[in-house]
Amino acid sequence: MTTTAPTRAPADPEPEPRPPRRRLRFPSAYTVLAAVTVIVWGLTFVIPAGRYDTKDGAPVPGTYHSVELSRGFGSRLKDLFLSPVNGLYGVTDGHSGLTAPGGNGQFFGAAGVFLFVLAVGAFITVTLRTGALTSGVARLAARLQRHRTVLLVVLLALFSLGGTTYGMAEETLGFYGLMIPLMLKLGYDRMVGATVIMVGAGVGTLASTVNPFATGVASDSAGIGTGDGIVLRLLMWAVLTAVAAVYLVRYAGRVLQDPSRSLVAAIPEDEELRSAGGTEGPLPKRQRLVLTLFGATFLFMIFAVIPWDGLHVPFPTLGWYFPELAGLFIVAAVAVGLIAGLGEKGTANAIVAGAGDFIGAALIIMLARGVTVIMNNAAVTDTILNALHSAVSGTSSGFFAVLMFLVNMPLAFLVPSSSGHAALAMPILAPLADFAGVSRSLVVTAYQSASGWVNLITPTSAVVMGGLALSKVRYDRYLRFVAPLMGILLVAVTGFMVLGAVVM
Numbered sequence: 235m236t237t238t239a240p241t242r243a244p245a246d247p248e249p250e251p252r253p254p255r256r257r258l259r260f261p262s263a264y265t266v267l268a269a270v271t272v273i274v275w276g277l278t279f280v281i282p283a284g285r286y287d288t289k290d291g292a293p294v295p296g297t298y299h300s301v302e303l304s305r306g307f308g309s310r311l312k313d314l315f316l317s318p319v320n321g322l323y324g325v326t327d328g329h330s331g332l333t334a335p336g337g338n339g340q341f342f343g344a345a346g347v348f349l350f351v352l353a354v355g356a357f358i359t360v361t362l363r364t365g366a367l368t369s370g371v372a373r374l375a376a377r378l379q380r381h382r383t384v385l386l387v388v389l390l391a392l393f394s395l396g397g398t399t400y401g402m403a404e405e406t407l408g409f410y411g412l413m414i415p416l417m418l419k420l421g422y423d424r425m426v427g428a429t430v431i432m433v434g435a436g437v438g439t440l441a442s443t444v445n446p447f448a449t450g451v452a453s454d455s456a457g458i459g460t461g462d463g464i465v466l467r468l469l470m471w472a473v474l475t476a477v478a479a480v481y482l483v484r485y486a487g488r489v490l491q492d493p494s495r496s497l498v499a500a501i502p503e504d505e506e507l508r509s510a511g512g513t514e515g516p517l518p519k520r521q522r523l524v525l526t527l528f529g530a531t532f533l534f535m536i537f538a539v540i541p542w543d544g545l546h547v548p549f550p551t552l553g554w555y556f557p558e559l560a561g562l563f564i565v566a567a568v569a570v571g572l573i574a575g576l577g578e579k580g581t582a583n584a585i586v587a588g589a590g591d592f593i594g595a596a597l598i599i600m601l602a603r604g605v606t607v608i609m610n611n612a613a614v615t616d617t618i619l620n621a622l623h624s625a626v627s628g629t630s631s632g633f634f635a636v637l638m639f640l641v642n643m644p645l646a647f648l649v650p651s652s653s654g655h656a657a658l659a660m661p662i663l664a665p666l667a668d669f670a671g672v673s674r675s676l677v678v679t680a681y682q683s684a685s686g687w688v689n690l691i692t693p694t695s696a697v698v699m700g701g702l703a704l705s706k707v708r709y710d711r712y713l714r715f716v717a718p719l720m721g722i723l724l725v726a727v728t729g730f731m732v733l734g735a736v737v738m
Contacts, residue, residue, distance in 0.1 A: 266693050266709060267601040274605055275314045278612035285331075285616045286662070295662050298620040301613055313611050321604030322348060333607045344603040346556030347404050347696060348596045353563035355592025356585040358411035360567040361528050363584045364574035366521035368415070368507075373517070375419030382420045386486055387479045389413075390434035394475045396536070397438020397686075398467075401447040401652060403697045404556070405539060406431050407595065408532065408563070410704040415507045423496040424504070425715055426486045428705035432698065433690070433716065437478045439652070440686025440723070441471035448652040448685065452678040455660035463675025466734050470683070474726060481719045497711045524574050531566040535559055595703040599696035606649065606694070615648055615658070623662050634670035635735040636728055638663065638677050642684030650695045652685050673738040676731070683727045690723075691716060 261269075284300045286293030313320075316335065323343040324333040333342050361367045378385050393409075396402030409431050417427035442448045443464055453460045488495045517525070538554035554562075567588070571581025609615050622641040629637060642659065649655040659681060667674045689695050691713060702712055 264598065264601065267598065267605070267699065270693055271314070271317055271601065271605050271608065275310075275317075275608050275612075278310070278608065278614050281612075281614040282617055283613035284620060285613055286619075293616065293619070293658065293661050295623075295665055298616060298623075303613060305611075310612070313608055317604030317608055318600055319604075320607040321600045321602065324607055326610070331613075332611050342603075342607065344599050344696065346560070347599050349560040350404070350556040350563070351407055351592050351596040351599065351700065352589040353560040353567070354408040354411070355590075355595075356588035357408075357531070357563040357567040357570070359588025359591060360571045360576070360581060360584040361524060362411075363576060363580070364521065364524050364570065366517070366524035366574065367412070367528065369517055369521060370525045372419060375416060378420065382422075382490075383483055383487070385420075386426070386430060386483055389430050390479050390482060391475055393431055393434030394438035394471070394478070397435040398441055398443045398445060398471050399438075399540070401439055401442065401445040402435045403439065403652075403689075404700075405535065405559075406435050406697065407700055407704060408535065410701060414705055418504055418507045421490050422486050423489050423493070423498050423500075424705050424707050425496065425498050425711070426482065426489065428701060428707050428712070429482060429715065432701050433478050433482060433719070434475075436686060436690040436697075437474050437723070438471065439689070440683055440727070441467055441474050442682045442686070443467045443471055445652075445682070448656060448682040449678060451653045452656035452660045452681055453675070455656055456664035456674045456678055458664075458674050458678070463673060463679055463734070463738065466676075466730065466738065467679055470679075470727070470730050474723060477722060477726065478719065481722070485715065497715050498707050501706065503706075520574055524570050527566065527570055527573065531562065535562060538562070592704065595700040598699040598703055602650070602694045602696045602699060606651075609648055618644060618648060619659060619662060623666070626663070626666060629670065631670050631672045631735040632732050634666070635672060635676055635680060635731040638680035639684050639727060639731050642681045643688050646685040646688035647692050647694060650689060650692060652682065652689075655685050656681060672735050676734045676738050679734060680731055683731075687720070687723060687727065691720065 282300060283303050284298055286295075287297035287299075288294065316324075319335050320333050320342070321344055323341075323345045324335055325337050325339045326333045326342045327337055327339040358367075393402065393406065396405075410428065413431055414424055414427040417430070418424070439445065439448065444450070444460060449467070450460050453462065493500075535554075537549070538552045538558065540549075541551050541553070542549035543551045552558075564585075567585050568581060571577075571584060576584060622645065626634060626637045626641055642655075642663075645655055645659055649658060660678070663681070664674045664677045667677045689697065691698065693699060693709065698712075699709070702709055
């Protein structure tokens with residue numbers, strides 16, 4: 235009898251490996267701004283158009299009225315299409331109030347800031363090509379290893395001082411190229427390098443004391459002196475700067491002890507910056523000259539933009555702004571290249587490469603300015619201002635002060651410029667203080683606090699988005715870092731508003 239061997243069932247085929255799931259990533263700053271642009275444009279079809287009558291460029295209280303826009307859908311669509319162009323070199327017509335490329339009127343675009351950023355990029359890159367900046371940062375980091383916490387506090391306080399005295403904002407964009415390598419050499423991450431500048435200057439601007447672009451313009455529009463309310467603002471500046479310093483030092487200490495707790499992913503360039511530059515021996519004479527010129531350029535920039543006469547300091551007020559500062563950095567870039575021996579061709583190539591490296595940040599600034607153009611052309615900013623005016627009328631002094639702070643927040647988002655926000659809101663909101671029984675200076679403090687608070691995070695701010703682009707820090711990571719601090723600042727400022735209503 236023959237037996238038949240049992241047949242083995244064929245093995246089940248191995249399942250094909252599943253493709254890895256694609257993780258959702260936060261969009262780039264360009265996509266965020268593009269989305270904000272489209273959303274704001276869409277809202278202009280829902281929000282009624284209206285305007286205040288103006289006198290000397292400021293709105294007159296009680297004159298708000300609805301307006302009928304004669305511009306059809308095609309013109310509104312053209313505003314959306316041209317918003318980046320308007321954000322760069324749009325001109326506001328004095329009669330119609332519309333912003334468009336070309337024409338006659340007041341220049342509205344961000345071309346000055348745009349060129350300033352490119353010039354800073356050229357200057358930073360030329361200096362890096364000389365090797366002086368890398369070597370200098372390495373030596374500075376080696377000397378400060380034992381005092382890095384003190385250095386963090388001092389740097390944040392200095393940027394905060396710039397913010398509170400003259401509204402240091404776009405000028406900070408020039409410092410990222412120096413601060414990021416220094417913080418990496420000290421063992422920190424890019425978030426520390428970015429926020430010691432951004433949070434420092436931002437908190438200082440939030441608690442402006444004599445800032446002519448915020449306190450000065452707002453006080454003038456409110457009909458009071460710049461010094462009115464300065465005691466409360468000095469107290470705010472000291473307390474909030476200390477709070478920001480403690481917050482940053484805590485995060486920096488965690489990163490130093492455990493780099494895996496960093497909120498920003500390391501990139502190959504980080505290790506290169508950490509290891510670059512020796513620390514042995516003195517710097518060559520040419521490199522010392524380059525570093526001297528490098529530091530002197532930034533110091534002169536600060537000197538040139540501060541209105542010394544407004545601060546009653548016996549220094550000449552140059553009154554420079556971004557066109558002059560762009561020229562300063564271009565000239566300084568050429569001088570550095572020639573001093574370091576890069577030659578004509580090497581210097582020219584470095585300038586072009588540096589401008590190319592910083593073009594991303596410059597484009598972000600252009601896009602952010604374009605959002606404001608859309609709102610102005612649709613005549614919805616005054617409508618929102620009138621609604622906020624109605625919300626705060628007839629409240630108690632303490633509640634009024636807090637409401638003043640809160641209602642200025644959406645205006646700060648709509649008008650990122652602190653001086654523009656002040657000129658728009660103060661003539662309407664300041665007289666309300668008389669009915670609430672509080673000082674008009676408290677309205678000024680509430681406005682600038684709201685403007686500073688919002689401008690720490692708003693994606694329509696060229697300072698925030700441009701600084702993050704230069705630091706190579708993602709916007710969502712920055713929001714995650716700053717969110718608890720924003721809550722602390724919100725509570726603290728609210729407390730100061732109540733205190734001001736009681737004592738002023």
